[in-house]
Amino acid sequence: MTTVSNGVNVQALLDAREVLKNAPEAAQFVWRATSKWQHGVHSTSTVKEFYGLGEERAHRTEAVFDADHPEVFAAEDNGITPIEYLLVGLAACLTAGVASVAQNRGIQLRSVEATLEGKHDIRGILGVDPDVRNGFTDIKVTFTIDADASKADIEALVAQSQKRSAVFDALTNPTNVTVEVA
């Protein structure tokens, strides 16, 4: 048995894996956000409720997020840009994965830091050149990890985190998005 303490309840996750093998409908989650336009390109989004394990659920508190464009885009910079939220999600997802996999493999973590860079050619969104995509050109994530493990074991942790990351998948593979007007 491992005696490491990264704070992840891996046993609960392993138990959930067993239970959900025979209950696929319980594994169907729905995550939600609502947003309100404020002024200009400034909007405020809230996240609280979600659905999972067969019933409606909620986070302990409602989270509120402002998004805007920076002053260099002639906006007011009342929050980070929408595309930067994708980097936040990716950083958090891969980091959670590193902690979970380390716990499962008996590796004690001391610190995990990540720096992310998303390259973006804004000629796409401005309509300058139809051959330039609107989103990121590419994203680079660099982890600095201090742990009781070899460099090879740390690299294997990060690789396994990518393999099971919801956000890594959402950014590297296409998702169907439907947009409707009520």
Place this chain on the structure above:
Amino acid sequence: MTTVSNGVNVQALLDAREVLKNAPEAAQFVWRATSKWQHGVHSTSTVKEFYGLGEERAHRTEAVFDADHPEVFAAEDNGITPIEYLLVGLAACLTAGVASVAQNRGIQLRSVEATLEGKHDIRGILGVDPDVRNGFTDIKVTFTIDADASKADIEALVAQSQKRSAVFDALTNPTNVTVEVA
């Protein structure tokens, strides 16, 4: 000339489009985030600096974001889940687009609200079934817009917003993500 006031400086964006036609290197932005693991699957990410129009820049203030897993995942729910950040970014990007396109088309907005639902089969991330993807199954966005415009014009606004949305593209098309250990 339009007299609508949605708060978007469309002229500055149209001017930028003209300038960047002849200065593609100035259109190369780099968005950044850094994250630190806290405990369990809780991490804190910060966003402040970015690069664009040929130089280092920064938001007016540093933004800080907590991410965690909910209690139903045997975690502490110190923040929203990483994947929910993608919904926040998508809501904000499409809403900014609606405001910008409305301004450009002379349509006065009174209110713009969006509700987002991202379906997610968590058997993927738990490793229950290798045929289930890790990310969203699909995402649905529903706008409720009050504006001085017909339903058809409002639907056209939303369609054009999708066409120029950085986050819509990032979620519906694949991006190359490189993950390294320093």
